[in-house]
Amino acid sequence: MVDSVVDAGAVGGGSSPQGERIVGFWGRRKSLFGLLIVNMLLGAVTFGIYRFWARTRLRQYFWNSIEIDGDILEYTGRGLELFIGFLIVIAVLVPLAIGYQFLSLFLQVNAPDLFTVVTFLYFLGFYWLSRYAYFRARRYRLARTVWRGIRGGQDGSAAGYAWLSFGYGILSLITLGWAVPWMTVELQKYEVEHARFGVENFSYEGNGTELLRRWMPCGVVVTLAILSAIVTSVVNWAEIQAFMAAAAQVGDGSDEFLTPPSSQLISMYGVTMALYVLAIPLYIYYRLGAFRYMLNAASLADVGFVAEFSGWRLVGYGLLNFLIVIGLSALVFALFSAFGVLALFAEGEAGTVDPALAVVGIILSFIPIILLIFFLPMIGILFFYYPSIRHIATTLRLTDITSLARIVQSSKDDPRFGEGLAAALDVDVGGF
Amino acid sequence: MSDVAARYFDGESARQIDVVVQIGPQNVVVRDDAENVLAVWPPDEVRLVVKPVGGRPLQLAHGKGVARVVIADTSCQAALERLCPNLNKLRPGFREVWRPIALWTSVAAASAAFLFLVAIPFAAKQAAQSIPPEIEARLGEAAVDQIARFFTVGDEAVYCSSPQGDVALSTLSQRLVSQVDLPYPLTIRVIESPIVNAFTLPGGQILVFSELLEFADGPEEVAGVLAHEIGHAVRRHPMEIFAANAGSATLIGLLLGDISGGSVVGALVQFTVRAAYTRDAEREADADAVDILNGAGIDGAGFVDFFDRLLGEEDSRLRDALAVINTHPPTDERSEFVRKSITASGAAMSDAQWQALKNICGDEED
Numbered sequence: 001m002v003d004s005v006v007d008a009g010a011v012g013g014g015s016s017p018q019g020e021r022i023v024g025f026w027g028r029r030k031s032l033f034g035l036l037i038v039n040m041l042l043g044a045v046t047f048g049i050y051r052f053w054a055r056t057r058l059r060q061y062f063w064n065s066i067e068i069d070g071d072i073l074e075y076t077g078r079g080l081e082l083f084i085g086f087l088i089v090i091a092v093l094v095p096l097a098i099g100y101q102f103l104s105l106f107l108q109v110n111a112p113d114l115f116t117v118v119t120f121l122y123f124l125g126f127y128w129l130s131r132y133a134y135f136r137a138r139r140y141r142l143a144r145t146v147w148r149g150i151r152g153g154q155d156g157s158a159a160g161y162a163w164l165s166f167g168y169g170i171l172s173l174i175t176l177g178w179a180v181p182w183m184t185v186e187l188q189k190y191e192v193e194h195a196r197f198g199v200e201n202f203s204y205e206g207n208g209t210e211l212l213r214r215w216m217p218c219g220v221v222v223t224l225a226i227l228s229a230i231v232t233s234v235v236n237w238a239e240i241q242a243f244m245a246a247a248a249q250v251g252d253g254s255d256e257f258l259t260p261p262s263s264q265l266i267s268m269y270g271v272t273m274a275l276y277v278l279a280i281p282l283y284i285y286y287r288l289g290a291f292r293y294m295l296n297a298a299s300l301a302d303v304g305f306v307a308e309f310s311g312w313r314l315v316g317y318g319l320l321n322f323l324i325v326i327g328l329s330a331l332v333f334a335l336f337s338a339f340g341v342l343a344l345f346a347e348g349e350a351g352t353v354d355p356a357l358a359v360v361g362i363i364l365s366f367i368p369i370i371l372l373i374f375f376l377p378m379i380g381i382l383f384f385y386y387p388s389i390r391h392i393a394t395t396l397r398l399t400d401i402t403s404l405a406r407i408v409q410s411s412k413d414d415p416r417f418g419e420g421l422a423a424a425l426d427v428d429v430g431g432f
Numbered sequence: 433m434s435d436v437a438a439r440y441f442d443g444e445s446a447r448q449i450d451v452v453v454q455i456g457p458q459n460v461v462v463r464d465d466a467e468n469v470l471a472v473w474p475p476d477e478v479r480l481v482v483k484p485v486g487g488r489p490l491q492l493a494h495g496k497g498v499a500r501v502v503i504a505d506t507s508c509q510a511a512l513e514r515l516c517p518n519l520n521k522l523r524p525g526f527r528e529v530w531r532p533i534a535l536w537t538s539v540a541a542a543s544a545a546f547l548f549l550v551a552i553p554f555a556a557k558q559a560a561q562s563i564p565p566e567i568e569a570r571l572g573e574a575a576v577d578q579i580a581r582f583f584t585v586g587d588e589a590v591y592c593s594s595p596q597g598d599v600a601l602s603t604l605s606q607r608l609v610s611q612v613d614l615p616y617p618l619t620i621r622v623i624e625s626p627i628v629n630a631f632t633l634p635g636g637q638i639l640v641f642s643e644l645l646e647f648a649d650g651p652e653e654v655a656g657v658l659a660h661e662i663g664h665a666v667r668r669h670p671m672e673i674f675a676a677n678a679g680s681a682t683l684i685g686l687l688l689g690d691i692s693g694g695s696v697v698g699a700l701v702q703f704t705v706r707a708a709y710t711r712d713a714e715r716e717a718d719a720d721a722v723d724i725l726n727g728a729g730i731d732g733a734g735f736v737d738f739f740d741r742l743l744g745e746e747d748s749r750l751r752d753a754l755a756v757i758n759t760h761p762p763t764d765e766r767s768e769f770v771r772k773s774i775t776a777s778g779a780a781m782s783d784a785q786w787q788a789l790k791n792i793c794g795d796e797e798d
Contacts, residue, residue: 026485026488070502087537090544091542147446148446148448148500149441149442149443149499150441150446151498406445406447408445408446409445
């Protein structure tokens, strides 16, 4: 309650050319936790079939928590729609997937070279499909978002978006990552310019060159990492080849031991790995900048957006979430080990193992693990998504909101069923 | 009745209109400042869009429409609840979605049925034949180790063994195995258990439960059972079942949204043990068993007797009724097939050897 009051207090913080903070957030972690518990229990008793309704309720919760200029966002989607979308995908996609499994097994035995090619194509196809699914999911979500009685929408073609994403993905690979800022901007442009509220499309003013500086740290490290990997392979080529040959022999069942890699190979490999690890926080830094860039570049009618969230704060939420997950996992592992040891040393009469005690110990040792499996998915929502959404929403400034009054309802058809592919491929954002 | 100030969004544009809402006995009437009637909503079609919490404005809608009335003064909630019976039904009726549900549920069910009954068994058969025998042998060793753990008590040996019993078993095994071409060497072992059973795991791992030796009337019956199990091994049926179960488990995991699949792997070994072969597989194994017994010169009548006695207690009419869904072919049909095909009439082993085999687990009193 306390945090929502504080955030709601930020509403209407005075007019300025920088826009006004007129987005409020009314969620409460306690009621969200209650919702998550109910969802988890229903999911458990329905063997997971409830997850479509659970996701719908979770979205309703977050949408309804966000209030723009005094009016909440509504989520009008339904669990049933998600479920039907999923059934459609199961009916169509699963036979294809099994067919691929069968084909790959056949090729592995009969044509190993062709198998490599087919596997490569399969993963490319999977990437394309996941981008396609992502865009379809956007369309569904925006069409089910209502504010002041006006529906949102996402025009554009999911296949077109997937091809755009695919092409820029390959370009980014070829340029060792230096096309990434342009890829980001082009995809944002496609997403935003085809999104609409009523009949009014959003606009997007952006340029990849402006994101280049933000990409620079990550780009340099990624380039260095790739160069380092190449140099490591070239310099130590003879040793790597010998190692591979020896490894293949060991696989044949002969007793030959592998010679340990030289210290030169280890240190060069270590440098390469260190560069990749260093790229991770820099990539997060880039993604945060890109997200802020998108909000600032977008506009609707005369409404402009000014993002004022603190990237450090979001990183802090991420770290906190990470620490909670690690801490809980460690605790569960400790309990598991403790009960496991108890089971092992459960002595009965005359120094023999008492089977009843051992069974009790084993059961007790698994209870914390099962609890962890059920509770782990909630942690990210409670401790990362919830505070992050609250922070991003309540710090967002909007200019000239009154211009929205002239926007009228669109007569375009809604997507009839849920996000199907996205639900099956699990490309949703943070599980909701 | 009562008039309340509110904001109105007509669902046509995002423009906000200041209105007065009259919650009357007949209708909910929305009027603007100039007293124009903007909307008249029958009370039973008025609903709340969001469950009102913590003094936040009431959001009213008319059926499935997108027009909204937003009332900041929440004190009228009680009056609304009295008037509008469906106020808290957050969702309008969903009759119109039944058709697509019915359609796609049946398509998905048909798709799943096709996958489980046709595609997976077919793919499993192909997979079982394509897997190199060495890999299957390794898989079988791992599986038999898993199962052996269930029978371990303390540090006691799991498999039964005695010098003469081992000789008897291996002599009989070699006689039977010499009749067939096997993709991998067989491992036949006796395991102590109070259940009458024998089964074959991938990689030619055959386990005979000690109680089966007790239950058998003579060595020819045991020879018949072994020949039947060898038939399964020759045709790589256990591997087929293993592959089919792996496919089914993956598919179920996908349907239920469990992508981790960790639990699936653990259950597989047990599944393989409990899995029933198809009726075709049983017929194939029977035919192989008859060929093996005939080739080895062992009387197959005992084989028939064994199955007859094993299933003897079952009510025969019930058994016939169940035959359609049961994976084993009807016993009568099996007996008849085996009886017709027997040509040999020799003994499986000497009486002394038979006694040694029965006592292989050591603690026999008789």
